[in-house]
Amino acid sequence: MKISYLRELFLFLLLILLQVLLLSRISLFGMATPLIYGYFLLKLPLGRNLFYVIISAFLMGLTIDIFLNTPGMNAAAITLVAMFRKSLMGLFFEKDEFEGFVPGMNNAPAPFVRFTIFTIFIHVTLLFFIESFTLFNMINTLLRIIISGVSSILLIIAIDKLIYRRKNSEQS
């Protein structure tokens, strides 16, 4: 259990560094940015206490905000995503798997991909609507959501595959 928390802390810091130092400086087609810090929520054990999930998500968003000078924006979006995480999980995973199960490409690829797509799209949609805070330039906002969403999902799946492969070779 302790090791699990340590691993989560490590992932938390790693994702913040990756997002702030690398990905937030990328502007795909001049309009969208990959957002991978939501990966943290995907890799928490399914049965993890909701307080823990919500508060850690909020801290994650707030830290990103502090670095990107956008107080509240990322925090609001990721906290809302954390609220809906449990109902989303119910859609894709068996209820009896919940307790300590960490979904990933290694143990449940298809549900994990679906779970990722839904979570990230909700996150990106919330974020960009909070950012623009208007329905004025809908097409532009939607385009940004799609580009950001797709690139984030591809990145997350690639990262997950990478970690899974390394673990496999360590075992063998």
Add this chain to the structure above:
Amino acid sequence: MRNLFNFIIRNSHWLVAILLVAFSFYLLFAHNSYQRSVYLTSANRVSGWLYAASGNVSSFFLLKKNNRELLERNALLEEELQKWRENADTFTGNDSLSAKAFVVDSSHVLPQFTFIPAEVVNLSFSGVNNFITINKGSKQGIKPDMGVISHRGVVGVVSNVSANFAVVIPVINPKFRLSARLKHSENNGSLSWSGRNIREAEVQELPRHENYSMGDTVITSYSRIFPKNLIIGTVSDLGKSADDNFITVNLELATDFYTLQDVLVIDDRYYEEQKVLEEIMER
């Protein structure tokens, strides 16, 4: 009552989440308009250290801010200078022995020209129809037909204005015309762009007997839009003239449009007055 407590306890994570989201939105509204809070932004020590260690993206932002402050300061000084120049004109222009006694304290005289700093947000050099977009508009007091200069020389004239932006027709647009003269001479010519090179323009219709040499400064003369004696560029060579009675000189523009970033828009207090008066004559 107990039911209420039970309800609160059962759904407490929702409450926490809602509270956190509300707090986020509070932050969003309270701090995003401009970085009022130093506490939660990159000025904070940890992120400052991280940024210093990782690269100097944040220092670029600081540079930008410093630059803007300098530009504003520059505008202020330019205003002051214009005021002094006008004063100096009143001293030398009149037979001043008696007039000096009645000169009004200059701090009460509003300067004719004030300067609004702006940043270039878009430049088009693609074809013939060049234009520049700047990030100040009618909200900041920009109006069509205002002159635009950089710290090096003349840039252009504002043509269209929206609430927050303005489009400037630069010297390097075929539509642009301006009355110009050589610094040491009184003869006026007409400045226009030759359409070949964005570093070059030409002054046409200078009289045949005009003396000039390479490197002579070309400055503005009578113009409704620009103050007198602003630098436009320097003479580079003799150009082709359509008419034998006049000569054309090529000049190298003082403003480097490739690297143009910050400009000053000239607000002329008497522009409307002069325009109305002159239009009466034209009728």
